[in-house]
Amino acid sequence: MPDTLRLAFAIAAKDIRLELRSRTALLSAIVFSALVLVVFNFARDPTALAAIDLAPSVLWITFAFGAVIALNRAFYVERENAALDGILMAPVPRSALYVGKLLANLAFVGVVEAVALPLFVLFFNVSMGHALPGILGVTALATVGFVAVGTIFSAMVVRTRFAELMLPVLLLPFMVPPLVGAVQVTARLLAGRPLSEMEGWLRLLTAYDVVFVTLCILVFPAVVDE
Amino acid sequence: MTPDLSAARRTIRGGLALMTLGLLAAAGVYILALYYTPIEARQGLAQKIFYVHAPAAWGALVAFSVVGLASILYLWLHDERLDLFAASSAEVGVAFSMVMLTTGPIWGKTVWGTWWTWDARLTLTLFLFFLFVAYLALRAAVPDRGERARFSAVVGIMGLVLVPFIHLSVYLFRTLHPQPVLLKPSAPSMPPEMLRTLLSGMGAFTLLYLGFVMVRYGIACAANVRGGSSNAV
Amino acid sequence: MTAPADAPLLEGRGLTRAFGALQALRGVDLAVRGGELVAIAGPNGAGKTTLLRILAGLMRPTAGEVMVRGQRLTRSEPGPRRAIGLLSHQTFLYDDLTPAENLQFAAQLYGLPDAAAAVRIALDEVGLSARAATPVRHLSRGLLQRAAIARALLHRPDILLLDEPFTGLDAPAAERFRSLLRAQLAAGRALVLVSHHLAEVWALATRVAVLADGRWALELDRPGDLAAFHARYGELVDA
Numbered sequence: 164m165p166d167t168l169r170l171a172f173a174i175a176a177k178d179i180r181l182e183l184r185s186r187t188a189l190l191s192a193i194v195f196s197a198l199v200l201v202v203f204n205f206a207r208d209p210t211a212l213a214a215i216d217l218a219p220s221v222l223w224i225t226f227a228f229g230a231v232i233a234l235n236r237a238f239y240v241e242r243e244n245a246a247l248d249g250i251l252m253a254p255v256p257r258s259a260l261y262v263g264k265l266l267a268n269l270a271f272v273g274v275v276e277a278v279a280l281p282l283f284v285l286f287f288n289v290s291m292g293h294a295l296p297g298i299l300g301v302t303a304l305a306t307v308g309f310v311a312v313g314t315i316f317s318a319m320v321v322r323t324r325f326a327e328l329m330l331p332v333l334l335l336p337f338m339v340p341p342l343v344g345a346v347q348v349t350a351r352l353l354a355g356r357p358l359s360e361m362e363g364w365l366r367l368l369t370a371y372d373v374v375f376v377t378l379c380i381l382v383f384p385a386v387v388d389e
Numbered sequence: 390m391t392p393d394l395s396a397a398r399r400t401i402r403g404g405l406a407l408m409t410l411g412l413l414a415a416a417g418v419y420i421l422a423l424y425y426t427p428i429e430a431r432q433g434l435a436q437k438i439f440y441v442h443a444p445a446a447w448g449a450l451v452a453f454s455v456v457g458l459a460s461i462l463y464l465w466l467h468d469e470r471l472d473l474f475a476a477s478s479a480e481v482g483v484a485f486s487m488v489m490l491t492t493g494p495i496w497g498k499t500v501w502g503t504w505w506t507w508d509a510r511l512t513l514t515l516f517l518f519f520l521f522v523a524y525l526a527l528r529a530a531v532p533d534r535g536e537r538a539r540f541s542a543v544v545g546i547m548g549l550v551l552v553p554f555i556h557l558s559v560y561l562f563r564t565l566h567p568q569p570v571l572l573k574p575s576a577p578s579m580p581p582e583m584l585r586t587l588l589s590g591m592g593a594f595t596l597l598y599l600g601f602v603m604v605r606y607g608i609a610c611a612a613n614v615r616g617g618s619s620n621a622v
Numbered sequence: 623m624t625a626p627a628d629a630p631l632l633e634g635r636g637l638t639r640a641f642g643a644l645q646a647l648r649g650v651d652l653a654v655r656g657g658e659l660v661a662i663a664g665p666n667g668a669g670k671t672t673l674l675r676i677l678a679g680l681m682r683p684t685a686g687e688v689m690v691r692g693q694r695l696t697r698s699e700p701g702p703r704r705a706i707g708l709l710s711h712q713t714f715l716y717d718d719l720t721p722a723e724n725l726q727f728a729a730q731l732y733g734l735p736d737a738a739a740a741v742r743i744a745l746d747e748v749g750l751s752a753r754a755a756t757p758v759r760h761l762s763r764g765l766l767q768r769a770a771i772a773r774a775l776l777h778r779p780d781i782l783l784l785d786e787p788f789t790g791l792d793a794p795a796a797e798r799f800r801s802l803l804r805a806q807l808a809a810g811r812a813l814v815l816v817s818h819h820l821a822e823v824w825a826l827a828t829r830v831a832v833l834a835d836g837r838w839a840l841e842l843d844r845p846g847d848l849a850a851f852h853a854r855y856g857e858l859v860d861a
Contacts, residue, residue: 166733169730170730170731173727173730173731177716177719177727180719180723181716181718181719184718184719184757185718240716243716243717244712244713244714244715244716244717245710245712245713245714246714246715246716248680248708248710248712248714249714249715249728249731249773250731251679251680252678252679252680252703252706252708253703253728253731253732254699254700254701254703254704254731254732254733255731256698257697312547315543315547319527319540319543319544320527320530322531322536323527323530323531324530325530329526329527329530332522332523332526332527333523333526333527333544335519336516336519336520336523336548336551337547337551339516339555339558340551340554340555340557340558343558343562344558344561347561347562363561364561367554367557367558367561370554371554374550374554375547375550378546378547378550379547382464382543382546382547384697385464385539385542385543386539386540386543388682388697389535389536389675389680389681389682393643469641534641534644535641613643614643
């Protein structure tokens with residue numbers, strides 16, 4: 164395994180171990196997502212709109228907000244005792260640091276989504292059966308996109324005064340293309356539409372992922388190196 | 390007076406000159422628009438907002454491209470002036486996008502009865518506005534100059550790359566959700582007088598953009614030299 | 623390319639660091655050979671921390687270069703970075719992990735071949751083996767410092783940079799630390815130490831230098847009388 168990848172996995176493993184020890188960020192993100200779902204449930208008028216029409220939007224807004232909460236922690240742990248300096252001093256390529264953080268964040272957001280999805284099915288009485296593999300697929304695709312951008316922004320905002328506020332302000336415009344694509348595909352999957360109707364959106368999602376992961380790897384050194 | 394300060398003052402003076410020129414040109418365009426350009430058949434007098442609306446959008450787009458370009462150059466050359474220039478452009482850009490975003494709904498409501506439509510140009514400018522705001526908010530939150538410049542440059546570049554994806558999203562959205570036929574007369578079918586007024590409007594706003602940015606950049610440079618943070622960008 | 627045997631382990635050539643109009647370092651030169659300890663003092667804001675961060679590879683100089691064993695210190699080359707260790711008042715440790723886990727992670731970062739063995743040896747050397755499974759958060763201050771030392775020395779760096787290491791150490795701890803420094807020097811390492819309390823390392827220092835306003839203001843080989851030095855230093859700082 165090339166050095167960079169091995170280092171990335173080491174960094175991701177360290178982050179996961181840390182989060183399993185303290186569990187604070189993960190739990191708050193999960194609870195937050197559950198609360199959002201509950202609010203959505205009470206906020207709508209069951210007679211006016213069928214659940215199935217709202218479902219994709221509700222699901223993805225929940226995922227998006229949960230992700231923002233989870234992403235805030237990414238570089239926060241590196242602030243204590245200047246741990247980030249310890250990594251930057253070592254012979255670690257900056258791309259390895261970024262990919263490691265990205266993998267750890269994907270794991271965390273993945274857990275939040277894995278909890279939110281069944282809750283969503285439960286609260287909104289949405290039958291997913293046939294569409295489940297597709298929905299899992301599009302979830303993975305869209306999540307990579309906004310976690311990639313969120314990872315880099317969380318590295319920046321951790322050094323600002325109002326970090327929790329700055330992250331959504333920066334990140335939400337960038338979340339729109341993956342979100343819109345994900346909602347469109349999810350809606351069509353739930354309605355059992357043919358794949359041809361989703362092609363354009365899937366291509367958008369894939370292109371977004373490829374372009375932004377690459378771009379983030381390229382600009383990440385400018386964020387962490389003085 | 391130190392050399393840097395006098396250069397800054399020259400930039401401000403030049404900028405003010407361009408600004409005055411731009412304002413005169415804009416005034417000229419409005420006279421053109423109101424008195425010499427024919428009234429559009431379907432929309433009536435309200436359509437004339439277009440001659441402010443479209444050039445403002447153009448100005449915002451120019452400002453955004455400059456921010457993106459200056460950001461790339463900054464990460465390459467590490468010249469602090471590029472960072473100050475990008476930030477000045479962002480401040481002017483946010484103003485232009487606000488003009489566009491206020492004239493748009495006024496026009497829409499007057500002519501079609503809706504405040505907002507998710508058409509390509511409005512949506513894009515809305516996103517430019519949000520990106521400008523995010524850029525400027527980040528700058529305000531980072532006290533260290535080197536860090537501020539680096540972070541802003543990264544956001545500028547990422548914003549630039551985001552724009553085509555916004556475009557694509559809107560395009561996909563609209564082809565699958567046909568919208569009522571709307572807004573501006575498209576260029577080929579525009580009578581020559583309208584086109585001329587539109588282009589003059591764009592020229593006037595370009596002058597205004599340059600003037601505003603130069604003044605702001607000059608002020609930021611001067612603040613930089615003096616080491617204060619009140620007029621810093 | 624191997625450097626001649628007598629060449630300095632660590633060299634700084636014309637190190638400059640500026641942003642816009644602010645100059646933190648103005649062309650600083652430095653050379654430290656194995657077995658030497660260079661002590662750096664100076665008023666606050668003189669640029670000492672900046673210099674140390676540049677030598678550690680954490681900051682890029684605006685101009686000038688850092689040479690480690692004859693090789694340039696760059697962003698991408700891993701070799702030179704393996705030769706540098708930094709001991710600061712920040713420990714670079716994760717509070718929720720144990721010393722063993724922290725060292726294991728550091729071993730991975732430095733690509734050490736037998737990580738488990740290296741970690742075990744490092745913990746033994748600082749006497750932390752008994753508490754190796756306690757999260758860092760629960761360690762006393764003294765044990766914390768030992769963990770930090772273990773991390774800094776884990777990869778056996780040839781060059782050790784120290785930023786105010788005597789801060790908060792009581793007399794016995796300071797004496798133990800001095801023995802540690804003596805042992806490092808005896809092993810042929812190059813040490814650069816920044817401190818406000820030069821008295822602590824006066825006996826060990828090969829050279830003493832004072833940094834003021836981004837430049838060397840005073841350099842002494844084999845410093846003699848501490849009181850005389852303080853007098854000169856006082857003049858400098860008040861000037």
